[in-house]
Amino acid sequence: MKMNTKIDVADWLTANQDQFIQMADEIWDYSEIRWQEFKSSKLQADYMEEAGFDITWDIGGITTGFVAEWKNGDGSGPKIGFLGEYDALPGLSQKNQPSPDPIELNGHGHGCGHNLLGTGALAATVAVKQWLGETGTPGTVRYYGCPAEEGGGGKVFMAREGVFDDLDAAFNFHPGNFNMAKKGSAIGVNHAFFRFHGQAAHAGGSPHLGRSALDAVELMNVGVNYLREHVKDNVRLHYQITHGGGAPNVVPDFAEVFYYIRAHLPEEVDELTERVLKVAKGAAMMTETEMEMIIDSATSCVLSNHTLSDLQHEVMQKLGPIEFTQEEMAYAEKINSQNPPGARSFLQNRIKITAEEAAQPLLGQVREANDIGEVMTGSTDVGDISWITPLSMLITTCWPTNVPAHTWGVVATGRTGIGHKGMMYAAQVMAGASVELFKDPARLQTVRNEFEAQIAKRPYKNPLPDDCHPPHNPHPLR
Known part of the structure; x- marks a missing residue:
């Protein structure tokens, strides 16, 4: 035919x-x-x-x-x-x-x-x-x-x-x-990990010596939840605590939270990400911890x-x-x-x-x-x-x-x-x-x-940072 x-x-x-x-x-x-x-x-x-x-x-x-x-x-x-x-x-x-x-x-x-x-x-x-x-x-x-x-x-x-x-x-x-x-249309997104580094200590015996990374994560989440009232209606913010420590009797020296930061236009995603980052920095200051943000992926x-x-x-x-x-x-x-x-x-x-x-x-x-x-x-x-x-x-x-x-x-x-x-x-x-x-x-x-x-x-700009790369998983069938 x-x-x-x-x-x-x-x-x-x-x-x-x-x-x-x-x-x-x-x-x-x-x-x-x-x-x-x-x-x-x-x-x-x-x-x-x-x-x-x-x-x-x-x-x-x-x-x-x-x-x-x-x-x-x-x-x-x-x-x-x-x-x-x-x-x-x-x-x-x-x-x-x-x-x-x-x-x-x-x-x-x-x-x-x-x-x-x-x-x-x-x-x-x-x-x-x-x-x-x-x-x-x-x-x-x-x-x-x-x-x-x-x-x-x-x-x-x-x-x-x-x-x-x-x-x-x-x-x-x-x-x-x-x-x-x-x-x-559909909105853009940044996938961002926020990692906090603190100081471990015995939670019962010497808690005053610890600086809790988990406290920083929780304070960041509280701050972001207050931020929701002051963003556009089509903004979406989701998070999941991916690491919160291993035992309740240890002040956690590391904690991590994973965020989806969604907004419509590329510049709106960038602006919203900066606002979330400021909240994370504030949480780090309050808890005397160190914070780093890692962009895992992003779409327009x-x-x-x-x-x-x-x-x-x-x-x-x-x-x-x-x-x-x-x-x-x-x-x-x-x-x-x-x-x-x-x-x-x-x-x-x-x-x-x-x-x-x-x-x-x-x-x-x-x-x-x-x-x-x-x-x-x-x-x-x-x-x-x-x-x-x-x-x-x-x-x-x-x-x-x-x-x-x-x-x-x-x-x-x-x-x-x-x-x-x-x-x-x-x-x-x-x-x-x-x-x-x-x-x-x-x-x-x-x-x-x-x-x-x-x-x-509005010319296209790839939203990925230069240092953002996919995982390398060798293909076993090729």
Whole structure:
């Protein structure tokens, strides 16, 4: 079959979906967490190499990061990239069933659907490669195997190496519980460890000789909690005490707290980080301890390209809704019934639908973007890529309506027909939109014009400090 239209690309993906579903299920089985996605990355890289792509490993100094590239002809023509992920979440192990039950206690699970995300992006890449080859269209297509989105900011390390710089546009999607080519944003974040060093002493016999690092951590947290009243509404501050000492009868000479410092624009993240740092310094002064701040990772806010979003919405309208079976609806409702109703009302407000619509087990309909100007208070390393090349956030239905992300219900649908359909639908949308950019240089230029106007106001600066590096975990399968 010669593929000349975006629907042909969709048909090719449907005809070849079994191999991609198998890949997504294998990655679901692996459930490897950030920086340790050895089996998942090798599985995808091997597949792409067999499909004719050139593979480059160790992108950004990350052993589980790679780029797969295929050029038609001499490499002239547009360069389009697809962003994949494959890391799971700790503590979310879950059997493939509609009731909560871990496979392994405290094990890992794909609670954000990255087994679907990465495989859907890979499938779109291969479909576009097939189309380029069959139609003789000049161009380059790349798949980016991006590790450690969950708290690691893998793409930001990759971006620092410049691997996205020459792209004309990039596509990505995220599993969710509705279908929409979004136009909103997401906030940036600094991941910062605050380490306090004091003086150990016997807590009962000579406490006056001690200087408690844990006291400093607790005072810092109190100060930050008072700070919350004096920040913007979309600011988020979260912390976890990662080290508080070993025994109650020892004044702890070391303590550590880990902060997520979130705000919208890059300069707002920097300003907020400075304010938190001042609180930490004050806590150190009060306790006569020494303090150091270490930035572990950072991401920028999402810069959504509305022209690209409109193009993906056009493709979605041509494809129509996702059709779910009665069995899939029943499976979804079983999961919905075991969660408190808050997720449904959150979904209703988020995408502006009626209570009756939100009461459906699954939403297969195509939604028009209605989030212009809205800022989601989560963060993603996709944001940094959106400052380097045009990008928009595509969401497709992969789990039920009353299921929040990062919960067992997401894992329980990630290896079912529900998740598979959402994944393949996303692949069809991304591939179809990409084909339109290859076919229509004027449309691609319109996408680029919007992007250039955006970054002219605020050029991109990678948020990572120069001394911030990913962990080096040797890849045992390469």
